[in-house]
Amino acid sequence: MVSKNLKRNGFLLACLLPGLILYCSLVLVPFARTIELSGYRFSGVSTNRKFVGFDNFGKLWESEPFWWAIRNGVIMLLVVGPVILGLSMLLAHAAQGTSRLSRLMRTVYLFPNLISLVAAALIWRNIYNPSVGLLRGIGLPGPQNGWLGDLDTAFPAFSVAFAWVTLGFYTMLFSAGLAGIPAEVHEASELEGAHGLRKYLLITRPLLWSVRRVASVHITIAALGVFALVNVMTDGEPSGRTQSLLNYLYRMMTIEGEFGKAAALGVVMMVITSVTSLMLWMLFRRDPTARRSA
Amino acid sequence: MILVGGLAATAMFAITACTQPQGGSASGGSPDTPKSVEVMIFKGGYGSDFFEKAAEEFTTNTGIKVSVIADPRIDQQALKRFQVGDPPDLAYPGWRFDAWKAVQDGEVMDLTAAMKEPVFGGGSGTWGGSFEPGILKLGENGGKQMLMPYFYSLWGWWYDPDLFAEKGWKVPKTYQELLLLCQQIKGSGMAPITYQGQYPDYMTSGMLQPWIISAGGMDAMKACQNLEPGAWKSPAVIKSASMIRELRDMGYFQMGATALSHTEAQAEFINRRAALIPCGTWLYSEMKDSLPEGRRMQFMLPPVLSDGKGDPTAITVKIEPWLIAEKSTSKKEAVEFFKYLTSLEKAKQFVVEKGTLMSIKGSDEVDLPEYLKGAADSMKASKAPWSAQWKEWYPTFYKAVGDALTELVNGELSPQEFANKCEAEAEKLRKNDDIAKHKVE
Numbered sequence: 199m200v201s202k203n204l205k206r207n208g209f210l211l212a213c214l215l216p217g218l219i220l221y222c223s224l225v226l227v228p229f230a231r232t233i234e235l236s237g238y239r240f241s242g243v244s245t246n247r248k249f250v251g252f253d254n255f256g257k258l259w260e261s262e263p264f265w266w267a268i269r270n271g272v273i274m275l276l277v278v279g280p281v282i283l284g285l286s287m288l289l290a291h292a293a294q295g296t297s298r299l300s301r302l303m304r305t306v307y308l309f310p311n312l313i314s315l316v317a318a319a320l321i322w323r324n325i326y327n328p329s330v331g332l333l334r335g336i337g338l339p340g341p342q343n344g345w346l347g348d349l350d351t352a353f354p355a356f357s358v359a360f361a362w363v364t365l366g367f368y369t370m371l372f373s374a375g376l377a378g379i380p381a382e383v384h385e386a387s388e389l390e391g392a393h394g395l396r397k398y399l400l401i402t403r404p405l406l407w408s409v410r411r412v413a414s415v416h417i418t419i420a421a422l423g424v425f426a427l428v429n430v431m432t433d434g435e436p437s438g439r440t441q442s443l444l445n446y447l448y449r450m451m452t453i454e455g456e457f458g459k460a461a462a463l464g465v466v467m468m469v470i471t472s473v474t475s476l477m478l479w480m481l482f483r484r485d486p487t488a489r490r491s492a
Numbered sequence: 493m494i495l496v497g498g499l500a501a502t503a504m505f506a507i508t509a510c511t512q513p514q515g516g517s518a519s520g521g522s523p524d525t526p527k528s529v530e531v532m533i534f535k536g537g538y539g540s541d542f543f544e545k546a547a548e549e550f551t552t553n554t555g556i557k558v559s560v561i562a563d564p565r566i567d568q569q570a571l572k573r574f575q576v577g578d579p580p581d582l583a584y585p586g587w588r589f590d591a592w593k594a595v596q597d598g599e600v601m602d603l604t605a606a607m608k609e610p611v612f613g614g615g616s617g618t619w620g621g622s623f624e625p626g627i628l629k630l631g632e633n634g635g636k637q638m639l640m641p642y643f644y645s646l647w648g649w650w651y652d653p654d655l656f657a658e659k660g661w662k663v664p665k666t667y668q669e670l671l672l673l674c675q676q677i678k679g680s681g682m683a684p685i686t687y688q689g690q691y692p693d694y695m696t697s698g699m700l701q702p703w704i705i706s707a708g709g710m711d712a713m714k715a716c717q718n719l720e721p722g723a724w725k726s727p728a729v730i731k732s733a734s735m736i737r738e739l740r741d742m743g744y745f746q747m748g749a750t751a752l753s754h755t756e757a758q759a760e761f762i763n764r765r766a767a768l769i770p771c772g773t774w775l776y777s778e779m780k781d782s783l784p785e786g787r788r789m790q791f792m793l794p795p796v797l798s799d800g801k802g803d804p805t806a807i808t809v810k811i812e813p814w815l816i817a818e819k820s821t822s823k824k825e826a827v828e829f830f831k832y833l834t835s836l837e838k839a840k841q842f843v844v845e846k847g848t849l850m851s852i853k854g855s856d857e858v859d860l861p862e863y864l865k866g867a868a869d870s871m872k873a874s875k876a877p878w879s880a881q882w883k884e885w886y887p888t889f890y891k892a893v894g895d896a897l898t899e900l901v902n903g904e905l906s907p908q909e910f911a912n913k914c915e916a917e918a919e920k921l922r923k924n925d926d927i928a929k930h931k932v933e
Binding site: 239241243244245248250260261262263323327328339340342343344346347348349352432433435436437438452453454455456 | 760892924
């Protein structure tokens, strides 16, 4: 019996080992080294480092672009993300079914997700271009400094582009979830008199629990990790108003010669993502359908 | 869920992975084996073909092997190599690389002694003497020659001479003339001035600094560069900011220009949707592929205050530095190769092939392309060529001033508030002992 267990565990360990090694070398070691680096002044252009304790965090605290990046991250998490999920849920309902039209609609929504982020960023720069852009062409030239140049409109304008890129993916996810709900559940609920919003809240929404959890986790990753779209579309301009945490980190590493400060920002991002993970975990702690059957 | 956390860590992986020391130098070897030189080249607007060809010629002439690594993101490769203590021998790492931090960290070879050596091939005169002195000085730190210039650019404004002739517009020399001209241009239905608003650098270099100099003299700008207390909220800075603000309030800036990237704004200019644009002498090379047939462009100095304190011939010079690594094991050979690149013959060739000005004396005695002539003449006639070295010395502060400028043209800050914000950022920098402070003499 013991030897059988040992064999089994040995086999499991052998299966896990490659993944474990990869995980340690690609996630845990960089984690640790990032935390270590955040305590040093390190320009990145030499081997010289100087230990400065928490000084890098203090400098971040005093830097304006950092707070813009934080503000934008929070808006992405609390406003843009939920709006995108809500919209995709609506679209998924609208595009339900197996008719040609609904299949076409799902493909159209998914399209932006399939093209490169750089191309998407350039498409949106052209839409917003204050001189030759699409919006100007249809009589919406935007504020005096342009959609992407105005301090107040730049972030909303960016968020629209972000939604355009990501919407299709969640629509598809929810469509698949909806298709997975057995028809007899719908029929039964309708026979019992549940329609419209009531049916959605009592039947569909609880049954989509696992899909919603996946979607929430995914959009959190996408929202906090937004980089390429910002980098190509606005590079954080005007004056930090569209700055993202990762793009600011990248800027400090590449242009400003502040590797230590960049590492400190990496640590701050880790804290933010951990707190967000915890919150999501609490939000989706229990499967509502499981609770009912218990 | 750990994926989310892993995100930040993965982003930092590039940093951590490359900070672990590795083995010795790739180049070099024992003193008797023939040494080779490894050169890293930023593949920007001027490409890398010139340097690759020069490397071959140099090897044929001297027997010293030169290998050229060129890439548009060579800065990242260079960073990795400096971080592990195995830098390339000679590098032109491009504008993203913080060369002054490398100097501060002792990674750059002091070339002061090499300046006294003869030029390549043992011709007459010293190597240092073959450079334009004002431009060579831009690589000095505390009297030592640390960074080297190669080609240089001039900042100014650009106009289309044919359009101006057609409309009967006169090139403005003073700010007052500029206001009148803008009124005329606006009246004709065209936007008077466009700018590369996504990168405030262009407005800093093309308007803010020249007008600080115009209003307060070169001393005002020098005080700003030297971070003297109060310099960034001096009357000269406020005046310059209010000139920019005035152009904005009068509607003389192209609608939406704050949102335009450099190439977008430049496309507005070459397609005659805006009459004037601030830019450096690389403008033509950068836009030549999209230039409409027969379109010409001409350089002008930024229009200055007619009663300003500054020298109206002041001109902003910009270099992109080269350096030889302190840890190189082929310093002598690297110097020799750079001497070859900066020989008068090669310099002239670079001017002709690439259409830019060079830091080598006499290199402009060739047929300059038309768009460069005006700039070269302005440089020759200038009694006050200068360079914005604070940009390279303090990139974070420079960006903060640019951000404030964006807020100024957005109407969020008044000129006074703009100056206060810049001064507050300067104060933060003065207190930051981690960043070495430099002085403009």
